[in-house]
Amino acid sequence: MGPELGARMFDYTVIGPAGAEDRRGGADGLRSAAEATGGDGFVWVEFDDPEPRVLAAALEALGFDRLGLAPQHASHRRPKVEIVEGAVMVLVKTVWYIEDTRQVETGDLTFFTDGRSLVTVRRGVVDPVPAVRRRIGAEPEFRAEGVPGVAHALFEAIVEQYDGAVEDLTDDVSDLERAVFSGQRVDRNQEIYFLIRETLEFQNAVRPLVPFAHVLKEQRDAPEALRHRGFGEVAGRLLRVDAAIETCMSLLTTVLTAHQGQIGTWQNEDTKKISSWAAIAIAPTIIAGIYGMNFDKMPELHWAIGYPLALAMMAVVCLLLYRGFKRNGWL
Known part of the structure; x- marks a missing residue:
């Protein structure tokens, strides 16, 4: 590690049975804290849209630099899962739905873990981290679950956002369907195409996680850092969200075909x-x-x-x- 890399300072939290302690230090201190936790706790480094060099330094200090990740400056990163020698990197898209404009907006949350340390990187409006950190400070049982418990809580919060967004999207698709077949001679091609595009963006955020959801649901091939009893339920909800998005897409395609027939x-x-x-x-x-x-x-x-x-x-x-x-x- 070069002197410039080692001189970088990080804010991180050491979490153990007794509680959580916020610290600040360089790469050597971060690595030592992760090694000192043993099997009783873990170190959590949290980033909000960091500079690539700062993130790279933290990942290298904790041994996560061997995991693949799309460039941080990329604007359209796809969900992905990398598992290398027990270390896991999961990039999950966060989604929120703007009802007034019928727009799907996305961000992402990436977490790296090997069971004794956790690095999270967030971009976008949705931020499930503060609620999870409050639970760490207030619930000893939650702290005792370690990294799998935190990973489950983060994943669950993101899927809850999916649930709310897909409900709003379904309502708007139903409203558009009723408007198309209301008997009014109004050209709604632009509305339908726009909603198809937003639905496709939502689907691109969820669909790549479906194979990973099956792994989490069965738990047989899941890495040790992601073995938690609650992942099965969350994975099932994710699969239902994917099915609901597919239903919306099919309905919009049918409505578009019918509407073009109407126009003809x-x-x-x-x-x-x-x-x-x-x-x-x-x-x-x-x-x-x-x-x-x-x-x-x-x-x-x-x-x-x-x-x-x-x-x-x-x-x-x-x-x-x-x-x-x-x-x-x-x-």
Whole structure:
């Protein structure tokens, strides 16, 4: 480790049966604290959108630098799980739903652990860490669960956000479906496409975690640092959220197809109406055009009833055409 790396200072917490102690120190002190916990506690380093060099120094001090991680400056990092020699890195997307604008916003929470130390890195609005830290200070039973208990609590808080977001999303999809089939002639293609895009963003945040959820649910192949009795229930909820998102996506796709069919029907109806009125309008135009040719040899030009007869003939032709189109459903 270079002198620059070793000189960096970190805020961290040493958690044991007696309680939690906040400390600040360099990489050597952080490593020593993690080694000194033995099997009775662990060290927790918490970061909020840190500088990449600071995070790298902490990970190297605790031996987590061998785990893969997308660059911290990347704006669209996908959920991922890495397990190397008992050390685990889990990147979980956090989700919150803005009902007013029907937008899905995402952040992420990454945690690294080997059972004796824990590093969490958070980005975005959702922050499950403070509530978990309060539990550490107030609940000795929770502290006794160690890293698996903290990892479970963090994961559970994130999945609770998923539950709330997918309920709001489902309500908006149902509202949009009712609006599409309400009988109003309103083009809602843009609304549907927008909601499909937001649903896809939500699905991209959850779907990559499905295989990991099965591992957590069965607990047979789960790493030691993530063996906790509550993971089975949380994993089941995650799978139900994924199924609900898939249902929303399927419904939106169906609604989009049906709505495009509606628009095609509306356009066909409009074409029929335009064609019908054009046909009705052209009949008197033809008659008037003939009488406007100024021929001398047209006997009806000298009839007393010639003008009213021409008007009556126009009206009768228009009426017959109108009744015919109306009977055929074009008007």
